């Protein structure tokens with residue numbers, strides 16, 4: 554089969570290897586603690602499910618406009634006002650098939666072949682593949698604990714060239730959970746604006762922040778694009794629904810691209826999402842957020858006590874990105890052995906980093922506290938036996 558060069562250069566998620574092996578071990582009867590999965594363990598909140606069922610039963614089976622149901626675009630805009638006091642014109646909102654759909658639309662809109670797309674390393678792996686799909690050139694900027702794993706204005710300036718076009722930022726970040734400081738983000742936005750570039754801020758873990766770190770980039774200056782999703786905070790991964798906020802001048806291009814690439818986001822999901830931002834759903838979501846915070850605190854303390862190095866207590870998402878170099882020379886080998894020997898599945902750093910992968914592993918606290926405790930005990934047992 555002759556597949557395109559472009560398709561050949563899209564790498565699989567390495568964690569799929571871990572997941573496949575974990576499933577095989579489970580099929581043999583082994584118990585596995587899953588800390589590799591990047592989606593909430595909670596079911597979609599009942600009010601959203603009910604609205605989805607109602608949509609299906611009342612014949613909401615047809616396409617919506619390509620940019621989404623007007624009522625949902627309004628709802629999303631209103632939510633920015635209610636939650637963050639930011640005024641957003643609903644005409645700037647596009648509903649997308651997951652934020653994955655939004656990210657693809659934006660790269661398609663902004664990147665010409667050979668244009669550079671700047672992003673942090675480590676970072677969300679699909680971003681480099683989206684850039685590659687549209688013939689962009691990725692500039693991976695190494696970031697570490699010193700920058701709290703986020704780009705800084707100084708770094709963007711240092712790596713910016715004549716060919717640079719787009720800067721991508723995720724906050725809170727996958728895999729590190731860290732949040733970019735608002736003033737740093739503002740400096741980046743101003744720099745990118747001065748250079749005539751575009752800034753994409755991925756806020757899909759918004760709402761899942763622990764402490765006073767909530768905010769949004771929607772009204773920063775310049776060609777500023779915010780991507781968001783119903784997947785994580787709203788617990789709707791399988792509904793495939795997200796949104797983006799863009800400058801008014803970009804909406805015509807996004808509409809045309811959206812019509813051609815997707816036609817529209819899933820209709821029942823859009824109707825269901827109309828209740829996602831209602832107060833009765835918020836109550837459920839806030840208690841889940843609190844539970845994530847308890848898990849984060851437990852896992853952070855346990856992992857650091859076991860010898861993993863985590864310089865920062867991440868403020869958001871549901872990940873801990875841990876330096877395991879004091880415990881292993883190769884994080885991929887470490888992850889495989891951990892799975893084989895004690896049945897704990899985690900994600901090796903090579904899924905997120907092209908520069909410094911072997912030191913790092915990602916733990917996702919998307920399982921109950923009880924299971925996390927079991928996982929930590931198994932980790933301790935594994936480390937004990939590998940030292941002896």
Ligand SMILES: Cc1ncc(COP(=O)(O)O)c(C=O)c1O
Pocket residue numbers: 591650651652653654677723726727755757781782783784790794795
């Ligand atoms: C940083 C980041 N952006 C985007 C996505 C895509 O999510 P979805 O398409 O479900 O909205 C993910 C998924 O894990 C992510 O971690």
